[in-house]
Amino acid sequence: MNLILPKIDLPDLLQSWRKKFTVFLPQKLERFSHFMPLDDANAEILEQPHNTRIPPKALFLPMTEALVKFTRFGTYDDAELEVSPRIVFGMRPCDAQAVQLLDTVFEQEQYTDPFWVKRQEKTIRIGLGCHVPCANGFCTTVGYGPFSKDGLDILLTDLGDSFLVEVLSESGKTLFENLHEASEELKNQAKEIQHKAHDAMPIAFETENLKEKIEQNFKSDYWDEVSRSCLGCGVCTFLCPTCFCFDIVDEVQRQERVRNWDSCMFRIYSLEASGHNPRPSRIERTRQRLSHKYAYWLDQIGLIGCTGCGRCVSYCPVGLDIRAMLRQAQSLPFEVSHAE
Amino acid sequence: MPDINALKLEAKRILREGIVDVVVGFKPGDSPLHPQPAFFRNEDEVEELIHNGLCKNNLANYLTRLPKQEKVGILVRGCENRSVNSLIVESQKERDDLYLIGIPCEGIIDWRRIVEQAGEHISMVEDNESEVTVHAPTGVNSYNRFDLLHESCQRCLHRNPVSADTLIGDPVANGSLELATQKVKNFESQDIEARYAFFQKEAERCIRCYACREACPSCYCTECFVDHNTPRWTESGATPAGMQGWHIVRAFHQSGRCTSCGACERACPMDIKMTYLTEKLNHDMREKYNFECGMDAETKPPFQTVTLDDKNRFFVGGGK
Amino acid sequence: MTAKAKIALFQCRWCLFSPADQEWVDTQLPENIHLTKTPCTGKINPLYLLNAIQGGADGIMISGCLPEQCHFKTGNLAARRQLEEFNDFLHYIGYEKERVHFLWLDLQDRGIIQKELAAFEAELEAMGSTQHLATRVMRAEGGENA
Numbered sequence: 092m093n094l095i096l097p098k099i100d101l102p103d104l105l106q107s108w109r110k111k112f113t114v115f116l117p118q119k120l121e122r123f124s125h126f127m128p129l130d131d132a133n134a135e136i137l138e139q140p141h142n143t144r145i146p147p148k149a150l151f152l153p154m155t156e157a158l159v160k161f162t163r164f165g166t167y168d169d170a171e172l173e174v175s176p177r178i179v180f181g182m183r184p185c186d187a188q189a190v191q192l193l194d195t196v197f198e199q200e201q202y203t204d205p206f207w208v209k210r211q212e213k214t215i216r217i218g219l220g221c222h223v224p225c226a227n228g229f230c231t232t233v234g235y236g237p238f239s240k241d242g243l244d245i246l247l248t249d250l251g252d253s254f255l256v257e258v259l260s261e262s263g264k265t266l267f268e269n270l271h272e273a274s275e276e277l278k279n280q281a282k283e284i285q286h287k288a289h290d291a292m293p294i295a296f297e298t299e300n301l302k303e304k305i306e307q308n309f310k311s312d313y314w315d316e317v318s319r320s321c322l323g324c325g326v327c328t329f330l331c332p333t334c335f336c337f338d339i340v341d342e343v344q345r346q347e348r349v350r351n352w353d354s355c356m357f358r359i360y361s362l363e364a365s366g367h368n369p370r371p372s373r374i375e376r377t378r379q380r381l382s383h384k385y386a387y388w389l390d391q392i393g394l395i396g397c398t399g400c401g402r403c404v405s406y407c408p409v410g411l412d413i414r415a416m417l418r419q420a421q422s423l424p425f426e427v428s429h430a431e
Numbered sequence: 432m433p434d435i436n437a438l439k440l441e442a443k444r445i446l447r448e449g450i451v452d453v454v455v456g457f458k459p460g461d462s463p464l465h466p467q468p469a470f471f472r473n474e475d476e477v478e479e480l481i482h483n484g485l486c487k488n489n490l491a492n493y494l495t496r497l498p499k500q501e502k503v504g505i506l507v508r509g510c511e512n513r514s515v516n517s518l519i520v521e522s523q524k525e526r527d528d529l530y531l532i533g534i535p536c537e538g539i540i541d542w543r544r545i546v547e548q549a550g551e552h553i554s555m556v557e558d559n560e561s562e563v564t565v566h567a568p569t570g571v572n573s574y575n576r577f578d579l580l581h582e583s584c585q586r587c588l589h590r591n592p593v594s595a596d597t598l599i600g601d602p603v604a605n606g607s608l609e610l611a612t613q614k615v616k617n618f619e620s621q622d623i624e625a626r627y628a629f630f631q632k633e634a635e636r637c638i639r640c641y642a643c644r645e646a647c648p649s650c651y652c653t654e655c656f657v658d659h660n661t662p663r664w665t666e667s668g669a670t671p672a673g674m675q676g677w678h679i680v681r682a683f684h685q686s687g688r689c690t691s692c693g694a695c696e697r698a699c700p701m702d703i704k705m706t707y708l709t710e711k712l713n714h715d716m717r718e719k720y721n722f723e724c725g726m727d728a729e730t731k732p733p734f735q736t737v738t739l740d741d742k743n744r745f746f747v748g749g750g751k
Numbered sequence: 752m753t754a755k756a757k758i759a760l761f762q763c764r765w766c767l768f769s770p771a772d773q774e775w776v777d778t779q780l781p782e783n784i785h786l787t788k789t790p791c792t793g794k795i796n797p798l799y800l801l802n803a804i805q806g807g808a809d810g811i812m813i814s815g816c817l818p819e820q821c822h823f824k825t826g827n828l829a830a831r832r833q834l835e836e837f838n839d840f841l842h843y844i845g846y847e848k849e850r851v852h853f854l855w856l857d858l859q860d861r862g863i864i865q866k867e868l869a870a871f872e873a874e875l876e877a878m879g880s881t882q883h884l885a886t887r888v889m890r891a892e893g894g895e896n897a
């Protein structure tokens with residue numbers, strides 16, 4: 092279904108959704124944009140060219156959440172989670188794709204994360220395609236694109252005065268009841284915009300055989316070279332829409348067992364109780380980060396675990412660029428692995 | 432701007448003559464906005480060396496990360512030189528194992544300001560004395576250099592290296608104490624509600640990525656207090672208590688150890704301008720103890736020195 | 752303030768020279784005062800204060816020895832430098848300075864600590880409680896950082 096939504100109608104539409112939903116949309120916070128719930132004031136609909144600083148994964152996996160409440164008398168209760176129905180408006184395709192990837196982590200047959208599932212079930216995801224591709228993103232390189240539909244209930248294409256609304260799921264249908272079907276002409280216009288955006292994104296590096304190269308050069312000096320200036324902070328992982336590691340901590344004073352975001356780039360991430368650290372330096376940690384995204388994800392679900400959002404590229408405090416690192420990895424030696 | 436050829440010559444010379452094992456400097460990144468810290472181990476590698484206003488890291492940070500026994504040559508601006516001194520005072524490196532190539536500094540450009548002005552797609556940035564020329568698809572534009580600087584650099588007091596072995600370029604005019612302390616004074620002049628509201632707003636935007644810690648040359652603890660869990664010094668998560676505790680104590684650990692380089696706030700992905708905290712401590716160290724971190728390689732910071740002259744102050748702020 | 756002001760008392764174990772005073776502190780302290788004894792004021796980490804404040808203490812009293820009377824010679828001097836600065840720093844970010852009270856005792860002093868605690872309590876009760884920095888609470892889902 093392809094509908095047309097004139098931009099002037101958007102503020103009212105967003106407000107009308109608020110009767111039944113909490114509507115999250117990117118709003119300006121300091122010098123960047125951030126998903127925040129829409130309130131009474133007619134929120135400014137940002138002409139935000141690109142991604143929010145914090146990826147929308149935070150709406151499904153909060154930075155910190157309580158799992159269990161306990162008392163010092165030995166009683167404990169599972170934390171209750173109430174989620175009201177929500178709409179996330181204006182997700183970029185790379186981020187929606189990332190949430191879809193994370194589904195495979197949190198919704199496995201044997202292991203399902205009840206909090207994740209609950210938040211997912213209650214959320215309608217409205218995506219906004221990127222008609223002006225961003226400078227540091229590289230979604231097309233990793234097999235996705237500025238108008239990818241994966242993980243979205245609705246995809247919007249900016250046509251200037253209006254949006255083309257592509258309804259992709261049942262739950263998306265009800266939101267746009269009174270809109271007219273788009274004319275062929277507008278549909279074609281949208282297609283053209285989408286193609287143009289896709290073509291405007293340069294290929295940042297080749298992905299062919301990258302997995303093999305990364306895996307076969309586990310001990311290579313390459314890892315030392317690319318990690319030399321790395322500080323070992325949490326920027327590239329915390330801002331990454333597909334990074335999902337967490338740490339479970341008992342906050343004794345608050346009497347809560349909480350789950351916090353964690354990062355494989357931290358020293359204590361892999362530190363064992365004995366004092367031994369199997370990833371003793373930033374070399375091994377950088378290797379882990381890259382290998383997880385570009386090799387282990389492929390083993391597990393056959394997809395690259397990076398959607399090319401470009402956040403790690405933009406905000407690494409020392410300017411380490413995953414694109415350059417992988418381009419360099421392409422020159423590593425490798426042997427074609429024999430099919431089993 | 433330093434003469435890049437003179438820099439390269441000096442870097443090559445100290446490598447060639449075996450004065451150092453490695454030279455720490457910068458090399459170009461994929462984007463002109465993000466040069467990277469780099470480590471040069473032979474003369475050929477030095478060809479890549481660059482140094483300009485977008486080189487945003489405090490290189491002294493790497494002194495505690497390189498192998499202890501190595502002799503290190505390092506490019507230092509005013510703040511970096513002071514950080515090096517501070518590390519020497521704290522016995523993290525021997526002065527004899529260091530060779531400091533000093534660069535009088537005109538201030539570091541905030542790449543985010545460039546992006547705000549000219550968009551993301553920047554192909555080239557020309558950095559001149561007073562103007563920065565930015566090449567973007569939308570056109571070529573020049574901006575006043577001072578306006579693009581990081582706040583910490585706009586108010587910088589000591590722009591010239593204080594103890595370099597060699598200086599490349601002519602010394603520049605140092606900043607004024609008045610400008611340097613203005614931020615703290617303005618903040619102090621607000622009432623207590625406003626101050627707390629600001630602190631709260633800033634601290635609670637934190638995602639606890641610890642980039643501020645990792646970017647700071649003074650934060651070299653093997654185990655930081657936030658990573659410690661027996662006892663747990665502060666809440667571990669992104670909770671108000673945890674975030675506020677982190678901001679208070681990280682800053683406080685820099686009392687008398689901070690050189691106002693601003694590397695912490697440049698590293699922050701959430702645009703938290705946390706130097707208003709450390710600047711307060713620096714201000715107090717100056718006022719109470721006449722101490723400025725890193726001005727030489729001998730004087731210990733106030734919290735490491737105690738004297739009976741303090742006696743009279745025991746009655747200030749409480750007590751008998 | 753309806754309930755009594757909550758005071759966190761950090762006491763150097765040497766500063767109360769009179770056994771009677773120490774015994775009073777050890778056994779008679781009112782419920783609203785929480786005692787932490789340290790081997791020296793030099794052992795008091797600013798994080799102890801922060802923890803007490805975040806956990807809801809209305810005020811903090813630090814009791815130690817005067818200069819030249821420290822059991823470890825200079826522990827109190829080091830503590831004074833750090834803790835005074837910490838207090839100034841907390842004040843800077845919006846915490847009332849009067850909520851942290853230093854009590855430096857002389858070897859000759861007798862019965863001072865009871866009086867000081869009572870006076871401090873009265874002062875705190877007059878000030879009322881504060882929400883500033885008392886933050887050990889969970890944030891709501893969908894909050895700013897959610």
Ligand code: SF4
Nearest residue numbers: 331397398400401403
């Ligand atoms: S690795 Fe970097 S580019 Fe890829 S999804 Fe994560 S943050 Fe985005």
Ligand code: SF4
Nearest residue numbers: 321322324326327407
């Ligand atoms: S953001 Fe950069 S410096 Fe920080 S851990 Fe990642 S690669 Fe290293």
Ligand code: SF4
Nearest residue numbers: 647689690692693695
């Ligand atoms: S606290 Fe910030 S300004 Fe101070 S030395 Fe560290 S990085 Fe530089």
Ligand code: SF4
Nearest residue numbers: 650652655656681684
């Ligand atoms: S914040 Fe404090 S404990 Fe942590 S690394 Fe810095 S100085 Fe060390």
Ligand code: SF4
Nearest residue numbers: 637638640641643699
């Ligand atoms: S760099 Fe910024 S977001 Fe990260 S821990 Fe420091 S203050 Fe928090």
